[in-house]
Amino acid sequence: xxxxxxxxxxxxxxxxxxxxxxxxxxxxxxxxxxxxxxxxxxxxxxxxxxxxxxxxxxxxxxxxxxxxxxxxxxxxxxxxxxxxxxxxxxxxxxxxxxxxxxxxxxxxxxxxxxxxxxxxxxxxxxxxxxxxxxxxxxxxxxxxxxxxxxxxxxxxxxxxxxxxxxxxxxxxxxxxxxxxxxxxxxxxxxxxxxxxxxxxxxxxxxxxxxxxxxxxxxxxxxxxxxxxxxxxxxxxxxxxxxxxxxxxxxxxxxxxxxxxxxxxxxxxxxxxxxxxxxxxxxxxxxxxxxxxxxxxxxxxxxxxxxxxxxxxxxxxxxxxxxxxxxxxxxxxxxxxxxxxxxxxxxxxxxxxxxxxxxxxxxxxxxxxxxxxxxxxxxxxxxxxxxxxxxxxxxxxxxxxxxxxxxxxxxxxxxxxxxxxxxxxxxxxxxxxxxxxxxxxxxxxxxxxxxxxxxxxxxxxxxxxxxxxxxxxxxxxxxxxxxxxxxx
Amino acid sequence: xxxxxxxxxxxxxxxxxxxxxxxxxxxxxxxxxxxxxxxxxxxxxxxxxxxxxxxxxxxxxxxxxxxxxxxxxxxxxxxxxxxxxxxxxxxxxxxxxxxxxxxxxxxxxxxxxxxxxxxxxxxxxxxxxxxxxxxxxxxxxxxxxxxxxxxxxxxxxxxxxxxxxxxxxxxxxxxxxxxxxxxxxxxxxxxxxxxxxxxxxxxxxxxxxxxxxxxxxxxxxxxxxxxxxxxxxxxxxxxxxxxxxxxxxxxxxxxxxxxxxxxxxxxxxxxxxxxxxxxxxxxxxxxxxxxxxxxxxxxxxxxxxxxxxxxxxxxxxxxxxxxxxxxxxxxxxxxxxxxxxxxxxxxxxxxxxxxxxxxxxxxxxxxxxxxxxxxxxxxxxxxxxxxxxxxxxxxxxxxxxxxxxxxxxxxxxxxxxxxxxxxxxxxxxxxxxxxxxxxxxxxxxxxxxxxxxxxxxxxxxxxxxxxxxxxxxxxxxxxxxxxxxxx
Numbered sequence: 026x027x028x029x030x031x032x033x034x035x036x037x038x039x040x041x042x043x044x045x046x047x048x049x050x051x052x053x054x055x056x057x058x059x060x061x062x063x064x065x066x067x068x069x070x071x072x073x074x075x076x077x078x079x080x081x082x083x084x085x086x087x088x089x090x091x092x093x094x095x096x097x098x099x100x101x102x103x104x105x106x107x108x109x110x111x112x113x114x115x116x117x118x119x120x121x122x123x124x125x126x127x128x129x130x131x132x133x134x135x136x137x138x139x140x141x142x143x144x145x146x147x148x149x150x151x152x153x154x155x156x157x158x159x160x161x162x163x164x165x166x167x168x169x170x171x172x173x174x175x176x177x178x179x180x181x182x183x184x185x186x187x188x189x190x191x192x193x194x195x196x197x198x199x200x201x202x203x204x205x206x207x208x209x210x211x212x213x214x215x216x217x218x219x220x221x222x223x224x225x226x227x228x229x230x231x232x233x234x235x236x237x238x239x240x241x242x243x244x245x246x247x248x249x250x251x252x253x254x255x256x257x258x259x260x261x262x263x264x265x266x267x268x269x270x271x272x273x274x275x276x277x278x279x280x281x282x283x284x285x286x287x288x289x290x291x292x293x294x295x296x297x298x299x300x301x302x303x304x305x306x307x308x309x310x311x312x313x314x315x316x317x318x319x320x321x322x323x324x325x326x327x328x329x330x331x332x333x334x335x336x337x338x339x340x341x342x343x344x345x346x347x348x349x350x351x352x353x354x355x356x357x358x359x360x361x362x363x364x365x366x367x368x369x370x371x372x373x374x375x376x377x378x379x380x381x382x383x384x385x386x387x388x389x390x391x392x393x394x395x396x397x398x399x400x401x402x403x404x405x406x407x408x409x410x411x412x413x414x415x416x417x418x419x420x421x422x423x424x425x426x427x428x429x430x431x432x433x434x435x436x437x438x439x440x441x442x443x444x445x446x447x448x449x450x451x452x453x454x455x456x457x458x459x460x461x462x463x464x465x466x467x468x469x470x471x472x473x474x475x476x477x478x479x480x481x482x483x484x485x486x487x488x489x490x491x492x493x494x495x496x497x498x499x500x501x502x503x504x505x506x507x508x509x510x511x512x
Numbered sequence: 513x514x515x516x517x518x519x520x521x522x523x524x525x526x527x528x529x530x531x532x533x534x535x536x537x538x539x540x541x542x543x544x545x546x547x548x549x550x551x552x553x554x555x556x557x558x559x560x561x562x563x564x565x566x567x568x569x570x571x572x573x574x575x576x577x578x579x580x581x582x583x584x585x586x587x588x589x590x591x592x593x594x595x596x597x598x599x600x601x602x603x604x605x606x607x608x609x610x611x612x613x614x615x616x617x618x619x620x621x622x623x624x625x626x627x628x629x630x631x632x633x634x635x636x637x638x639x640x641x642x643x644x645x646x647x648x649x650x651x652x653x654x655x656x657x658x659x660x661x662x663x664x665x666x667x668x669x670x671x672x673x674x675x676x677x678x679x680x681x682x683x684x685x686x687x688x689x690x691x692x693x694x695x696x697x698x699x700x701x702x703x704x705x706x707x708x709x710x711x712x713x714x715x716x717x718x719x720x721x722x723x724x725x726x727x728x729x730x731x732x733x734x735x736x737x738x739x740x741x742x743x744x745x746x747x748x749x750x751x752x753x754x755x756x757x758x759x760x761x762x763x764x765x766x767x768x769x770x771x772x773x774x775x776x777x778x779x780x781x782x783x784x785x786x787x788x789x790x791x792x793x794x795x796x797x798x799x800x801x802x803x804x805x806x807x808x809x810x811x812x813x814x815x816x817x818x819x820x821x822x823x824x825x826x827x828x829x830x831x832x833x834x835x836x837x838x839x840x841x842x843x844x845x846x847x848x849x850x851x852x853x854x855x856x857x858x859x860x861x862x863x864x865x866x867x868x869x870x871x872x873x874x875x876x877x878x879x880x881x882x883x884x885x886x887x888x889x890x891x892x893x894x895x896x897x898x899x900x901x902x903x904x905x906x907x908x909x910x911x912x913x914x915x916x917x918x919x920x921x922x923x924x925x926x927x928x929x930x931x932x933x934x935x936x937x938x939x940x941x942x943x944x945x946x947x948x949x950x951x952x953x954x955x956x957x958x959x960x961x962x963x964x965x966x967x968x969x970x971x972x973x974x975x976x977x978x979x980x981x982x983x984x985x986x987x988x989x990x991x992x993x994x995x996x997x998x999x
Contacts (some may be wrong), residue, residue, distance in 0.1 A: 075640040078648055078658050082875025083632045090627035090636045091620060101637045112630040113881045125626040129616050133578060139612040139891065140577035141860075143599040145570045149577045150588045153562040161565055171565050175662050176882060182665075182721040186738055193737035202736060210735040211714070211745075213726055218740035227698070233880055234669040235741070236722025239700055246876050248697040249689060250680035251673055253705035254722070254739060258698075370881060373628075388569025389733050393720055394600045394857060395663060400887075404626065 052095040055500055056474020057105040063471050065102030085471075093120035096490055096497050098476060106471065107500055110478035114310070114342050114488035115370040117408050122492075124407050138400035144173065145396045152399065159406045160376070165352050167362025168378040173397030177341035177369035178232030183391055184365045184377040185236055185302065188335045189221050190385050192301035195333065220298040222254065224289055224334075226261035228312030228481070231304055231339050240304050243312035243481070255298060257289040261309060262317045266445040279321040283328060290332050302335035302364075307353035310342040313481020314454030316447055319357040326359055335364040335383075345371030346412060346491050349422040349450030356449060373408070374401035417491040425450040427495045428487065431502035439509045442466075451498075453487040454480065466508055473504040539582040542987055543961020544592040550958050552589030572958075580607035583977055583984050585963060593958065594987055597965035601797070601829050601975035602857040604895050609979075611894050625887035631660065632883045639886065646893045647863070652839050654849025655865040660884030664828035664856035665719030670878050671852045671864040672723055672789065675822045676708050677872050679788035682820065707785040709741065711776055711821075713748035713769075715799030715968070718791055718826050727791050730799035730968070742785060744776040748796060749804045753932035766808040770815060777819050789822040789851075794840035797829040800968020801941030803934055806844040813846055822851040822870075832858030833899060833978050836909040836937030843936060860895070861888035904978040912937040914982045915974065918989035926996045929953075938985075940974040941967065953995055960991040 092099040210217025225240035265271035309315040343353035369375035445456040457463035579586040697704025712727035752758035796802040830840035856862035932943040944950035
């Protein structure tokens with residue numbers, strides 16, 4: 026394996042950058058588990074130290090990122106785990122990719138990094154070119170504008186704002202803002218701050234700031250005690266698996282959910298809280314890796330068009346290649362592009378693509394101090410190049426097939442424990458009988474050297490980096506089988 | 513001047529790092545204006561290019577950050593402006609500070625930068641130590657916990673959430689969440705998503721995501737068409753200047769505003785939308801550099817304590833030394849620490865300091881993928897060191913005195929144009945007769961090589977970097993006088 030890697034590296038001209046560069050890429054042959062439990066004693070010690078200043082209830086381990094390489098994350102107890110969770114799906118090229126290490130060895134890039142501008146006011150001279158060559162290069166087909174942000178929540182929040190502004194523009198027509206609008210919005214009242222809503226789906230996750238949180242419905246602990254906008258929540262399709270044995274039933278499920286969307290739009294119009302936009306993930310991730318059919322998504326778009334409602338596709342977790350296409354919604358064959366597509370995570374910064382209709386006419390309506398981060402765009406630039414040069418989308422599809430077939434086989438082998446394998450590319454999930462079993466499997470997998478993540482109540486999600494190869498998938502499947510046998 | 517700078521550099525052992533390092537620090541002797549107008553032709557060309565993919569209504573110029581140095585920002589048309597606005601107050605050490613350039617020449621730091629973790633789950637081994645040595649090192653007195661975020665809006669949004677959780681904990685006592693709470697919050701309804709409010713002030717700016725925006729009231733264009741929570745808005749003191757000639761009247765103004773706060777707390781309790789927290793800037797920045805007296809702030813804290821309401825001080829713009837103390841609220845001599853202090857901008861990342869009461873008992877309540885950015889913390893580490901080593905707070909106070917005295921003199925010299933000089937340290941502002949005059953002055957100043965910013969309707973704000981020296985202040989004052997004479 027190392028030999029193969031070396032060949033690849035030489036082909037990519039990476040090796041000649043020097044041995045110390047190359048060494049950073051050296052993955053182990055397989056996971057190494059040294060401590061009796063994970064977190065091990067050194068992680069627990071650091072957790073105590075951290076606990077003095079910060080909540081640590083969510084910490085799984087303390088990593089040694091200097092030693093981590095490719096698909097393997099090292100922790101402070103000497104464990105080297107095959108990482109198929111990748112920082113909640115946010116690492117595109119694995120750890121210490123030499124191409125990313127080199128980005129800031131370039132003095133020009135280093136200066137871009139440390140001289141962080143207020144991009145909306147004093148952008149650097151490279152900014153227009155970078156947007157064109159990097160971000161517009163990956164723009165979803167049909168969307169010609171980009172608004173940059175910093176994280177997923179801010180991307181959705183600002184996209185919602187763009188949608189509200191677009192909606193009110195349609196209502197207002199060519200009329201100017203009235204004095205009453207100008208005054209009332211300053212004290213949080215209508216008509217300036219109108220009642221308008223974003224429709225979202227049960228099980229959805231769109232972020233945790235107060236606007237985004239009003240469209241998030243994956244777990245109660247995210248929402249408890251936090252005030253919310255009264256915005257409508259529709260059912261997301263819940264399919265029976267395997268899909269090809271439940272076609273008619275799942276089709277009915279699509280129809281039921283689409284009717285609910287129409288009903289809610291009607292209902293919220295009647296109660297003077299009209300739906301300006303619909304926000305939806307192409308695959309509900311945090312909520313349990315729930316997928317919906319291309320037909321469902323096209324039906325949703327058609328309802329949105331009919332009702333004058335914007336359709337926002339939240340690709341914060343799905344965007345960047347994990348589903349085998351750069352944007353998951355490319356799988357849906359929309360007749361027209363969605364109105365807004367938001368992103369973050371693997372793309373390093375956040376933002377949203379949209380068309381001209383969603384650019385406010387007046388300045389300072391969608392604005393903040395930083396409006397993104399040029400340093401992150403430089404990383405994204407290199408990531409996109411590597412994805413293209415190394416044909417990583419093809420790799421995702423090939424590896425994804427191995428992983429998915431393997432999961433389907435495990436499902437057959439252990440029908441009392443596993444079911445409902447699903448997903449696209451390497452963006453996969455499988456259900457366990459119940460939460461307890463799911464949690465035990467994730468812990469046991471970690472102790473055999475495989476880091477996965479849970480989602481929903483009973484699902485395990487797989488979110489490997491784009492450089493995750495077939496032989497990595499086979500390691501995961503082998504260890505998974507061992508764990509299942511031991512249950 | 514160059515000679516002095518060189519001496520300083522040699523003393524700091526920076527010079528020996530090599531001439532190419534030193535060259536980055538070389539400020540010009542004075543501003544250089546080459547183009548007839550700013551933005552000049554090259555900026556306009558880039559603006560056209562950017563306009564194809566992004567809204568450009570707020571762009572003032574395109575900068576050349578490679579050539580910018582210290583307090584001087586260069587643009588693409590060869591203009592070199594003395595920058596007293598510093599990317600909306602977010603640049604602590606000026607441009608291309610050699611110490612910041614060196615941060616990522618360290619391979620270990622570089623790896624921290626490119627291996628960005630989900631800090632809440634898999635933090636790096638250095639994270640506890642970095643929080644202790646960097647962030648807790650600058651913690652406001654009396655606050656022992658830190659929650660890290662990415663930007664100002666996210667910091668305030670999550671701080672509000674911490675406040676709501678704290679408030680509901682008091683209401684709930686030791687009782688567990690009820691099933692009704694768990695179910696209702698999932699569909700955005702009470703009692704799980706209760707009616708609770710954050711009281712803010714007219715003229716306030718706390719960010720632009722939907723929760724933060726409900727506490728922002730600086731300009732209608734920020735709020736128009738965006739749904740808002742029905743949260744109370746109290747008057748912020750509006751003082752008569754000079755302060756020492758209007759003591760009694762301003763004291764009455766304090767009392768009036770404090771009464772209004774009490775009334776609103778009462779009113780919102782009665783309408784079952786109780787006030788859980790009060791958010792306030794130590795100096796309202798975006799809203800017009802409005803200050804309030806230490807007495808007002810202490811009075812506000814006393815009301816909060818009495819009513820069981822949390823007091824949040826938003827130091828996003830004021831934090832980091834510009835007011836002559838690291839935190840502006842240190843000027844207020846609070847008897848007890850505020851409950852929450854939020855920050856971002858000059859501190860590179862965002863977050864909030866708080867005490868144990870504002871740490872949720874359950875995991876995942878305050879959480880997101882990144883929870884900040886260790887790469888930014890490394891920059892902050894170096895910034896704090898430079899602030900301490902170069903005694904930059906003392907510099908801010910000395911320079912601030914020169915700048916403020918100079919502005920007061922200009923005010924006397926041009927009483928029909930200027931009034932109400934105010935502020936602390938170099939965090940200063942002055943009012944103009946009206947918006948038109950203010951805007952003309954800012955444009956004219958730019959054309960003499962001084963970049964300032966507007967705030968409120970009629971104010972010019974000064975937000976130089978902490979490395980802004982007395983001789984820089986004198987350049988600003990000279991050019992300001994020239995502009996005023998030409999009006």
